[in-house]
Amino acid sequence: MSKPEAQDQPIPADPVEEIVSAIPFVLPLAGGVLIFLLAFIAVTMA
Template identity: 65%
Template sequence: MTDPHSPVHAAPAAHPIDAVESVVPFIPFVIPAVGAIMIFLLAMIAVTMA
């Protein structure tokens, strides 16, 4: 058996990069940008139909 106090077991396990964790920092920039694009498109549709 191996020694449970050996340095090999003391290292923390590296977790894989999660897709959600990589996107979360960009949410404060993406949501207002998409909202602005949606408002512009809706206004353009309203003006075109009028």
Template identity: 70%
Template sequence: MSAHNDAHTSDDPVENVVKHIPVIIPAAGAVLIFLLAFIAVFMA
């Protein structure tokens, strides 16, 4: 029996960001659309 642990825990910052991409991209799109609509109404 070896003392080798098969549990793989990664501290890669890229993997931590990639997990949140399906939430961040639509939220950023909604904010962008809101800002563009606000600018269009303000300029009209």
């Protein structure tokens, strides 16, 4: 039977996993900026 070759290549980094790890910081910041912009627009129109 054939002997399987050992692979020495490292597992490539998944770009999605790098983005997912930043989501807990990005979402609250984006939400805060969005709330500030909406409040600024509301005050400007009033």
